[in-house]
Amino acid sequence: MTHSPIPYGRQSIDESDISAVEAVLRGAWLTQGPAVEAFEEAVAQRVQARHAVAFSSGTAALHGCTVVAGLGPGDLVVTSPLTFMASANCARYVGASVGLVDIRPETLNLDMAQIPAEADAVVAVHYAGLPVDLRGMKVRPRVVIEDAAHALGVSTPDGPVGNCARSDLCMFSFHPVKPITTGEGGIVTTNDDSLAHELRQFRSHDIERTPDRGAWAYQISELGFNYRMTDIQAALGLSQLAKLDTFIQRRNELADRYRAMLAPLPVVLPPEAPQGFTHGYHLFAVRVRDRERVFDGLRAADIGVQVHFVPIHHHPISVDIDVDPGDLPACDEAYEQLISLPMFPDLTEAEQDRVVAVLASLVK
Numbered sequence: 001m002t003h004s005p006i007p008y009g010r011q012s013i014d015e016s017d018i019s020a021v022e023a024v025l026r027g028a029w030l031t032q033g034p035a036v037e038a039f040e041e042a043v044a045q046r047v048q049a050r051h052a053v054a055f056s057s058g059t060a061a062l063h064g065c066t067v068v069a070g071l072g073p074g075d076l077v078v079t080s081p082l083t084f085m086a087s088a089n090c091a092r093y094v095g096a097s098v099g100l101v102d103i104r105p106e107t108l109n110l111d112m113a114q115i116p117a118e119a120d121a122v123v124a125v126h127y128a129g130l131p132v133d134l135r136g137m138k139v140r141p142r143v144v145i146e147d148a149a150h151a152l153g154v155s156t157p158d159g160p161v162g163n164c165a166r167s168d169l170c171m172f173s174f175h176p177v178k179p180i181t182t183g184e185g186g187i188v189t190t191n192d193d194s195l196a197h198e199l200r201q202f203r204s205h206d207i208e209r210t211p212d213r214g215a216w217a218y219q220i221s222e223l224g225f226n227y228r229m230t231d232i233q234a235a236l237g238l239s240q241l242a243k244l245d246t247f248i249q250r251r252n253e254l255a256d257r258y259r260a261m262l263a264p265l266p267v268v269l270p271p272e273a274p275q276g277f278t279h280g281y282h283l284f285a286v287r288v289r290d291r292e293r294v295f296d297g298l299r300a301a302d303i304g305v306q307v308h309f310v311p312i313h314h315h316p317i318s319v320d321i322d323v324d325p326g327d328l329p330a331c332d333e334a335y336e337q338l339i340s341l342p343m344f345p346d347l348t349e350a351e352q353d354r355v356v357a358v359l360a361s362l363v364k
Contacts, residue, residue: 006355007304009177009283012247012345020239024231035231039238040187046241047152047162049170049189051196054234055203058149058173060227061186062090062123065169068198069143071096075120079147080110081311081323081331083125087147088312088321090123098321100313102328103127107271108285111330112136126151126161128308129179129251129280130271134158134166149173150282152180153248157276162189169195174233177344179247179280180240182233203227250345251281254352258284258341261356266363268337283308287337288363295339297362303355306340 024035036054044052055061071077077091078099088098101114109132115122121143124132129150135157137144144167151161152172158165162172172178174185190196201208206224210217259269268287273279285308288294298305311331313323326332342355 003302003354005302005304006342006347006351007344008306008340008342010344010346011176011181012243013181014243016242017236017239020235021232024235027231029231031228031230031232033231035234035238036229039229039234039241042238042241043162043172043187044189046244047160047170047189049163050191051193051199052187052189053196053199053203054229054237055186055188055227056229057184057227058171058175058186059086059089060203060225061171061173061188062086062145062147063093063225064199064202064227065145065171065188066090066094066096066121067202068195069121069145069168071121071143076116076118077121077123078115078119078141079123079312080125080127081313081328082108082127082309082334083147083312084149084309085312085315085317087123087125088318090145091121092320096120098312098318100321100323100328102330103334105330105334107132108334109133113138115139115141121145123147124167125149126154126280127283128270128285129154129282130273131156131161131277133274133277137166144168146170149175149178149186151280152178153244154273154278154280164189164191168192174237174240177282179282180237180244182229182237182240185229185233185237187229247345248278248280251343252279254343254347255279255281255284257349257352258356261352262286262359265360267359281343283340284343285338285340286359287334288339288359289337291337291339294359294362298339298355298358301354301358303342303358305342307335307338308340309335311335 040052073095075096079087081100119141125147170189174182206222
């Protein structure tokens with residue numbers, strides 16, 4: 001019997017999304033128009049933040065965070081080793097040094113209690129959609145940035161992730177496998193008026209209008225980038241945002257079903273959300289023995305599993321990070337075992353049954 005491939009993640013697009021994008025394409029503004037501002041206002045309202053500033057990607061948004069926070073040469077920016085490289089590169093972009101702190105095995109999130117006193121900033125990654133408990137900081141660095149690429153729509157005892165209750169800036173990503181998508185895109189939320197203004201300047205060449213010199217006039221005082229989101233992307237994001245609760249609910253239903261079916265197997269299930277927290281299940285990352293054989297077996301069955309992530313310190317670029325072998329044992333042990341199973345709102349129960357059946361045949 002031939003089966004259709006099952007990806008580990010995929011966007012969920014319906015006719016309302018297509019209609020929203022079509023309306024922009026038929027309108028007057030494809031970029032720098034009203035759809036971006038409407039999307040920003042909707043995200044800010046959703047996460048209960050004062051400001052939201054849209055960017056062309058989550059990576060661009062993280063770059064903006066480190067720039068407006070005033071980080072640079074001589075500063076130490078600490079992050080999790082179990083994340084995508086953008087969480088570290090945002091420090092490198094501004095000439096700051098990257099530091100790594102091990103994860104907590106029970107959450108796979110950065111161990112906030114281990115952040116060194118000399119850290120100038122922390123990029124706290126909400127791995128797989130489970131929020132980091134920012135209450136665990138013994139000493140607060142002068143800058144706290146949340147990398148919430150996986151965590152739009154979830155909450156902590158402090159309220160929605162993105163409200164910046166214990167951080168200065170929070171970044172969300174809208175890549176197609178994320179909680180909602182704009183194709184490519186990201187956004188930064190903050191409650192600081194000055195940071196929001198600087199983010200808007202930075203994403204658009206640092207252009208500042210000077211109408212007193214003429215209606216055409218502008219000036220550029222700092223190095224900026226073209227990191228703008230288009231109205232096409234924003235229209236899709238605004239349509240997707242209306243379905244966020246449904247998406248998160250479906251991901252949790254699928255996670256509950258995975259847990260029930262996988263419970264009898266020799267598989268370590270993902271961390272559950274502690275009391276007062278909710279989980280977004282951007283990923284459903286299990287831990288297995290003999291990971292390479294299991295991974296290859298699932299891929300051979302057209303089940304598009306993935307590993308999240310090759311740790312930061314395992315990449316050649318990270319020769320600049322002061323990490324010795326054995327310094328990050330919890331991360332290294334998890335990495336040797338992790339496999340992300342298919343998890344997206346349109347995953348069917350029949351597809352999920354197939355994933356579990358193949359996995360069971362490989363781990364028993």
